[in-house]
Ligand SMILES: Nc1ncnc2c1ncn2[C@@H]1O[C@H](COP(=O)(O)OP(=O)(O)OP(=O)(O)O)[C@@H](O)[C@H]1O
C-alpha cells in the first residue's frame with residue numbers, strides 16, 4: 270500500500286477531531302460554539318404543541334358547552350356524538366395525509382386529491398343504483414359501513430400500489446394522473462346517476478355531502494377503534510417515517526425495507542381515509558390544509574413532531590370551526606365548504622410555488 | 628472484500644454496466660474514474676443494492692448484498708449518491724443524525740450523539756449544524772451528506788463524487804478524511820472521482836471504467852499514464868512526475 274501525503278495529516282488533526290470510531294468519545298464537542306449546541310427549533314416546537322393542545326381543548330369545550338338550549342343531558346349526548354365524529358375525521362385525515370406525503374415524497378398530493386373522493390362517490394352511486402334507495406335503507410348501517418370500508422380499502426390499495434409502487438414519477442405527473450382518474454371516476458358516476466330515478470338521486474345527494482351529525486354510535490365506536498389502532502401502529506414507526514422521507518435510495522441505504530414498508534404504510538393510510546370517508550363523506554382539501562399548516566408551524570420534518578401537530582391542528586380547525594359556525598353564527602352546514610375553499614386555495618398556491626421552484 | 632461477479636445492468640436495451648467482474652480487497656482507498664456515462668454511478672448503486680442488476684451478483688465478505696437483511700447491511704456499508712435531493716426540509720444535524728438510524732432506530736443514545744458530533748466536526752460543519760439544507764451552498768450540502776455517511780460508521784464506504792462542488796481546500800480535506808478512514812479505522816473506501824490527480828495522489832487502487840466495462844485497474848503508478856488514459860478517455864494527456872506523484876496535465 271503506498272503512503273500518500275502522510276505528513277499533511279497532522280495539521281488536519283489540529284482542525285478537527287478524529288474520525289468517528291467506536292472508541293472516539295465526545296472529544297469534538299468542545300470545538301463547537303457553546304451557544305450552538307441546542308437546537309433553536311426545539312423551543313418553538315414545544316410552544317406550538319402547547320398552544321395547539323390548549324386551543325384543541327378550548328375548541329372541544331366550546332363545541333360541547335356553548336349556547337346550550339333545552340335539556341343539558343340530551344344536548345350534550347347529541348353533541349358529544351358529533352364531537353366524536355369530528356375527532357375521528359380530524360385525526361384520520363391529518364395523520365393519513367402526513368404519512369401519505371412522506372411515503373410519496375411530496376407535499377402537494379393527498380389521498381383525496383389522488384381520486385379517493387371520486388372513488389367514494391362512485392361506490393355510493395353504485396350502491397344506490399343497484400339496490401335502490403329503498404333497498405339500501407333496508408341494509409343495516411354497520412353493514413353499509415363495512416362494505417363501503419372494504420371496497421374503498423381494496424380499491425385504494427390497488428390504486429396506490431399501481432401508481433406509487435413502480436419507479437418514482439414527478440409530482441406534476443401524479444397530479445395529472447389524479448385529475449384524470451378523478452374525471453374518469455366522476456364520468457362513470459355521472460353516467461350511473463343519469464340512470465337513477467330522481468327521487469333516489471335525492472337520497473344519493475344527501476349521502477355525498479360530508480356530514481358530521483347523525484352518525485351511528487356503533488359505527489363511531491368501530492371507527493374510533495380502527496383509528497386508534499392504526500395511529501398507534503403509525504406512531505411506533507415515526508422514526509422509520511423520518512428515514513423514508515429521505516427518499517428510496519437513502520432509506521434503503523439506511524436499512525429500511527423500502528418496498529414492503531411503503532406498501533404497508535399505504536394500506537394504513539387507505540384504512541384511515543376509508544374510515545373517515547365511510548363515516549362522514551368526502552372532504553377533499555382538509556388534509557392538505559392541516560398537513561401544510563403543521564409543516565409551516567413547526568418548521569420540522571420529524572414525524573414525532575409533524576404527526577401530533579397536524580392532528581391537533583385538524584382538531585382545532587374542524588372542531589373550532591364547527592363550534593363557531595354552529596353555535597355562534599348558527600350555520601353549521603357550511604363548514605365543509607369553508608374548509609374546502611381554504612384548502613383549495615392552499616393547493617393552488619403550493620402547486621404554483623413548486624412549479625416556480627424548478 | 629467486495630466481489631462483483633459478472634454484473635450486468637440495462638436500461639431498456641442499452642447496457643450501462645456490461646458483465647463487470649471486480650474484486651476490491653478489504654482496507655484501502657479505491658478510486659473509480661472514467662468518462663461521463665461510463666457506468667460508474669450505476670455500478671456503485673448496484674454494489675450498494677440501491678439498484679437491482681439484471682444478472683450477476685455482488686458479495687460483501689462472501690454474502691450476497693441482495694439477500695442480506697437491509698438493516699444488517701446498513702451497519703456494514705454506507706453510500707453517498709451522486710445527486711442528493713430531498714423532498715423534506717431538514718437541518719444538517721437532523722440529516723447527520725439519521726445516519727445513525729441503522730443502530731439507533733430513532734432512539735438516539737449518547738454513543739450516537741458522539742458519532743454525529745465527530746462526523747459534523749470532521750466535515751467542518753460546526754457552525755452550520757442547525758441550518759436547513761436548502762439554505763446551504765452546494766459544497767456545504769455535499770459535506771452534510773458525506774457527514775451522514777460518516778456517522779453511519781460502516782466498514783465499507785462508497786462515495787459517488789464526494790468532491791462535487793467542493794473548493795480546493797475542502798476537496799483536499801475530504802480526501803484526507805477518506806484516507807484516514809482507511810488508514811486509521813481500517814475502512815474500505817470506494818470513491819468515484821473525476822479529477823484523476825486526486826485519484827493519483829490519494830488512492831491505493833484505481834479502477835478505470837469505460838462504456839460499462841472496467842478498462843484498466845491497478846495502482847496509480849500504472850493507471851495514471853498517457854497510454855492508459857488514452858484508452859479510457861480517448862484523449863492525449865500529458866503525465867508528469869511532480870514530487871514523486873504522477874500528475875496529469877489536462878488543463879490546457
Ligand atoms: N435511469 C436511467 N434510465 C436510463 N438510462 C440511464 C439511467 N441512469 C443512467 N442511465 C445511463 O446509464 C449510463 C451510465 O450512467 P452512470 O450514471 O452510471 O454514469 P457515470 O459513469 O456515473 O457518469 P457521470 O460521470 O456523468 O456521473 C449513462 O449512459 C446514462 O445515460
Ligand SMILES: [Mg+2]
Nearest residue numbers: 667668669709
Ligand atoms: Mg456518476
